[in-house]
Amino acid sequence: MGYLGFSILLLGLVHLSHQINYRLPNGSIPHHYKLSFIPHLIPDNFTFDGESEIFLRVHKTTRNLTLHSLNLEIHEESTMIVGDEEIIIPHRHIFEKEREFFILNLRNDLLPGDYKLLLKFSGILNNASRGFFWDSYLNDDNETTYLVATQFETTHARQAFPCWDEPALKATFEISIKHFPNYTALSNMPVDKKLIGTESDGKLWTKFKTTPLMSTYLVCFTVSDFQNITNLEGNFSLWARKNVLNSMKFAYDVALKAFPVLEDYTNIPYILPKMDIIAIPGHDNGAMENWGLIVAKESDISRQAMFDESFLRIQKYMVHEVSHQWFGNLISVAWWNDIWLTEGLASYFHFYLGAKVNNFPRMTDLFIINKNKVFEKDDDPLSLPPFREVNSAIETRQLLNTVHDKASTIMKMLSGLLSEEVFQSGIKKLLKKYKFRSITTDNFWETMQETLNESSENNFKIKKMLEPYISQQGFPLINVIRNYTSGVIKLTQECLMCKKNNLPESKWWIPINFATTSSPDFSSTLATHWMNPEDEFVIEGVDPNDWIIINIKSSAYYRVNYDEENWKKIGHYLNSENFSNIDILNRAQILQDGFWLFKQEKLDKELLIYLTSYLTREVDYIPWSTGDDIIQHLVENTDITEDSKIFILAIVGNLVDDAGLEESPNDDLFTVWKRFIGIYWSCYVSKRFCSHLRW
Structure with missing residues (x-):
């Protein structure tokens, strides 16, 4: 399909989704879920059974109780709505596939008041790392070992249990899971008690304490035979299969250090009594910030060497997900179009607070490299702004997958315009004001404006000046x-x-x-x-x-x-x-803008070379990250002459001298990276130092 055809198709799908209202009616709101799950880890028949008691309040007289459910079999004979003085049996169970609605149609009016909805259901454990899913690995005896976990963001909780699956509809959750005793069940909260099952299947029930108010997409539970690294108090643990647990020590340390840094920055202690991190071998979602139970892809938090490529990736994931325990969990977005807020803050902090966690202040300089990548994305006409209307489930997922870098760039811009001190004061006020609640983009602008007005810094209208950067395509x-x-x-x-x-x-x-x-x-x-x-x-x-x-x-x-x-x-x-x-x-x-302008045919090649030639004096990695790109582009798009080789050797020579050829235990991240650049180009054009390359 041609570019124009694809664009028309995409716009058509967006237009169609906006003709349908995917939002739940606001006539009923849950406030507590009591959930029980029995996963069956049987090859070729991965299924689960579940029961729920949902305590809810009806605000408007209705004959339809509407919530979400997807790919679940509801045991209709067990469905009932319990009021103060009556038990109501639904007239019909209606499933709307497009909107993923589960509607209980009643014969008579359901009056305003408090009710309990009882449901039994079953479903399939998928292997697609969403909803309630299964995974496996080979143990020491080369036997396949199975486990289950959940991934609910953005709209996959409805694949595990019927629920009001919108982020603003917060409730408390009381979760129980049945499993074999040689397995460990984890959830958002600590274990309350374990009970031997009454059946003869040899399984037991793990019952967890009740959560604070939280969104459905943050609910999580896992069952595995993993082992753990834990602290002395036993309230902070990282779980993984035993053969890779040692490679998780760095991730564990980074996450553990991140908590006091976040507590100090926000002046709000971590709310939950424990934190677990679990590394899933086949997980394909990077990491997920479930409150009290972070789920991560095993390979994304595993580290083999002191300064390999995993250093930055691991600290990014860990600080990002720990930051979400405040920004995303303690306060959540009212609707998915506001997700740029919590993802932007968490992504901002994986640089800003990552610098403090790793005792490497210059980590914040990586923002400029991140921003250059955002420019590249925004140069694409199909790249949509991070703050935009989303309606359907697929639109929410598309938005979530694309907002992080641009949103963090605008957070960094706002911090620079306010000053870091005023920005921090605004964040503290935001958390205090909306704790356990949901926020909108306007709530964020208003709180930051109040903070700026109270400061002595240069005042401006934050929403008026900044919102165009998140709601429009392109860049200035x-x-x-x-x-x-x-x-x-x-x-x-x-x-x-x-x-x-x-x-x-x-x-x-x-x-x-x-x-x-x-x-x-x-x-x-x-x-x-x-x-x-x-x-x-x-x-x-x-x-x-x-x-x-x-x-x-x-x-x-x-x-x-x-x-x-x-x-x-x-x-x-x-x-x-x-x-x-x-x-x-x-x-x-200067190098980034000059290089981009050259590729847009707005800057002469000779002028770009003149700007780049200053790198003979430069020994800092941050400008050199673009210098490396410029050399790569010139090598790939022009004939390499002797003069070109002399030029490249001239500009990298000082870099090699400064970084040295040999690794040192005292090397910081930038030294490692700039050493590689210098040695790589020396080797490429003159075959010098090739034996010192470390891939």
Whole structure:
């Protein structure tokens, strides 16, 4: 199918889903679920049985009680609704496949009041890592060992038990699981008691304590024969099959360290009495932040070497999921279109707090590399904004899979505009205000605005200025044109992706701050001016002999293109002994923007090479991460001449000298990465140092 055809099909499906209302009627709300499950781990017949007592309140007189259910067989003869003085047997059980609704149709009116819904049901344990699923591994005797686990985000709880499966419809949960005694059952809460079953199947019941108010998608339970690493108190454990447990020690340590860091940042202690992390061999969802029971893909939290590629991945997953215990669990989104909030905060913190957990402050510099990836995604006309209307189950999953990086980039931008201190105060206020409740995007903007108004920082209208960045396609390109006679500097904005693809022109409020040769102050990311969406912006008073660099520390989400003369001034300064006066993040930004503009045919190759040549002086990984991409692009798209080889060797030589050829126990992450870049290109163009490559 051609690009145009696919686009039309996608838009058609979105339009169709918006014609159907997938939201539950608001006439009834559950407040407590009492759930029992019996999984049957029998090859070729993976099934489960379940029972539920759902305590609910009916707010409006109705003859239909509507909740969610998907791929469950309801034992209709057991269904009943119990009121204060009556037992009601439903007239019909209706299943709406498209909306995944389970409707109990009644003969008479169900009046407002409190009721208990009794259900029995059964279902299939799938092997697709969603809903209630099974997995397996080979033990030491080469025998297949089975386990079960759950993955409910976004709309898969309804595949395990009938429920009001929307994030704002929070309730408490009381869970029991039946299993063989040589297996361990885990859930969100600690074990309350274990009971021997009355049947002769040799199984026992594990009953868990009641959860706090939480969304259905955060409910979790597992049954496995895994072993664990645990702390002295026994309230923090990581579970895995025994042969890989040692490789999980780093993940365990990172997660354990993350909790006091989050408690200190938020000034709110972790609410639940325990935390378990379980590593599932065949899980295909990365990791999931279920409250009190994080489920992770085994290979994503396993580490074999001191500084292999797993270091950043593991700390990302662990800090991200631990952050969700506050942002996503303690407070949850009202509907899935707001998921950018909790995913954005958790993704922001896996850099910001990850730096504290790992005692590596410069980890926050990786934001600029992350932002460059977001730019690349936003250059795609099919890339949709992270804050948008979603309706159907499939739309919620599509949104969840794409919001993290862009949402965290905007959180980082907001933090820079408010200051880290004001941002933290706003987060504390948000958690305190909405604890155990659901929030909307407007709730977030309002709370952050209140915090900014109470501070002495430069005030601005947060929702007005920031919401366009999460609700529109594309990103701003700021064009900087200087009159070197009058000293006037004119700024305009455009959405280049919009123009190239004949899409409506997105417009933004642009926070402006800048440094110059005469005033190379890169300390503050607060906006000194705002450029409105419709008008050009003028800067005056800059010495015509100076360079100007817009967007201090590359904190805001836009690219910058200067006129040729200003680019040359920047290149000349970078190629001088004073290059380090330009902030490290702006040095990276200059290369990132220059490289992107070159690929858009808006910057000459010679000028890009001139900017890149400053890398002969640069020994920091952050600019070099883009320098590496530039070399790779030139190698792949041009003939490699002797001059090219000399150029590459010249710019990587100092990098190799600084990082050294041999690994050291004192190496930090950036040293490891820049050593690889230097050795790789030395080997590639001259066969030097090839024996020192570590893949």
